[in-house]
Amino acid sequence: MVPLPSLSIRSESGKNGGRISVGLLMLFAWGAPSCSSGTNQVSAFDPDDPRRGQLTDSRREDPASARKPSANLEGGQIWLQGAVPSPFSGSVPVSDTEFVDQQTKAGLQWLRARSVESSLGSMAQLAVPAGPHSIGATVTLKFLLANRFPRELEVLSPPEGMMVEIHWVLRKWNPYGGVEVLERTAVARMEGPFALAPGESLEESTSFALEPQGGSANLWEVRLQAQIRCDGVRMGEHELPVQQIRFEPVLFPALPPGWEDLQERPLERLAQALALATPQVDPHLLPCLVLAPENSRNEAMAMLMEALRQAPAEHRVAAICTGLRWLSGETMGNEPAAWQEWWGRRTMPR
Known part of the structure; x- marks a missing residue:
């Protein structure tokens, strides 16, 4: 991917009514091939990183995050790593009652985290100004996250910051029948954590250009998806292992100038x-x-x-x-x- 200049993104609303200022280093260009594969991304955040240009796991773990619960299939049953000892791991034995109680609590926490993650997806939206838009124009993309929970929502960040991924699918229609499909992924780092009171909304924005890149297409169909990879969320006294916030996708057309x-x-x-x-x-x-x-x-x-x-x-x-x-x-x-x-x-x- 080709590094682009750092983009400044500001929030319209933040914790206690303040403003949250976050910076995104966009690593996206229409002319560059997509290098996303599962959770792997090019390590290009630090120019001095010896792994720059290599495919690495974007969810790098630190010792603290390694202790967070995660699901594992072992011996035909699901155990939550880091939450309670597995009977297959040779760990210190506990009584049957304690083990069942610990597994039940950890399982309920994991299920609650998945439920909260799903609910957050319905509260997170992408938005662009009403179109159509002109091919070659600059478009503003908004990230909207509303806290509809009855308590404060804090999105936790790993030490290196949260990762934002924007996935683009572009269908370019030729007037005589050809359809070219392009897919690209933009990766950015977002400072955190941030918190939202009940009913409070976070609104951030960035801009991007619908660069023509040649060709004779007279209709673009643009579909954008995004997600924030975080280190969990805290609601009241409960910290849940929520790994990502998925934004609802947005679809819009772009036409040649003069439409x-x-x-x-x-x-x-x-x-x-x-x-x-x-x-x-x-x-x-x-x-x-x-x-x-x-x-x-x-x-x-x-x-x-x-x-x-x-x-x-x-x-x-x-x-x-x-x-x-x-x-x-x-x-x-x-x-x-x-x-x-x-x-x-x-x-x-x-």
Whole structure:
């Protein structure tokens, strides 16, 4: 991955109403290949780290974290490492009653941690300004975390800071049918810990550029996912081994500059483009479909099917079939007969 300049991220709300200032060192570039594999990431936080450029486990353990409970399958049963001794480990024996009591408490704590982790996922969201956005523009990405628990929530951090991972999936639609799928992962370090009172929200933001990187795509579908890898959470007197906070993904389109001219009357502009035989208007079809209101998609599809019957050349057939694939989610190619058969089944009276 190519290191990018450090980004400053500020919180709009923090513990006791204060501001939390955190810094993220982004290690992401569209032109760099993704190097994520499970939990492995390139170790590139410290330029003096001899492991820089090697694949290492991003969840490096210190002696304190090594003592935290974790699940382990041993002897056909699940034991919680670090919580209580396993009968298979040759540890100091305890009575059956004590052992069962310890295992029960540790198991309940582990289950509660998974429940809290799941609840945090529903409280954490990513957000971008209402789109579409222009290819080549800079977009603001917000991280929103609301504490809906009835007590204070403190997110704990390992000594080296929390890790933030942002995963991108980009689908680039060519006007004549090709779809290129790119996946990238951005890794950052976030200072911590931080705490939120009941009902309090944390809002942080950063920005990124939708760099064109060449090509002839006239529609980008961008999907973003993110997670914070932490060292547990504390709620009241209870500390739980929560390992990550997953943010709800966000999906948005990006169009070539100038799409604003099509936004006011997209179906009218679509009809005008379909009436012209020149290939110069083919790239306008997909943006018109993206900009069309949701409740007019069937009308747009009927317009495409009618134009497909009268397509003047192969380039128009390919452009129309691309639009049909995007609207319908079907995977048929540039075969007018197959689309006509599909449309007949779809519109058949029942």
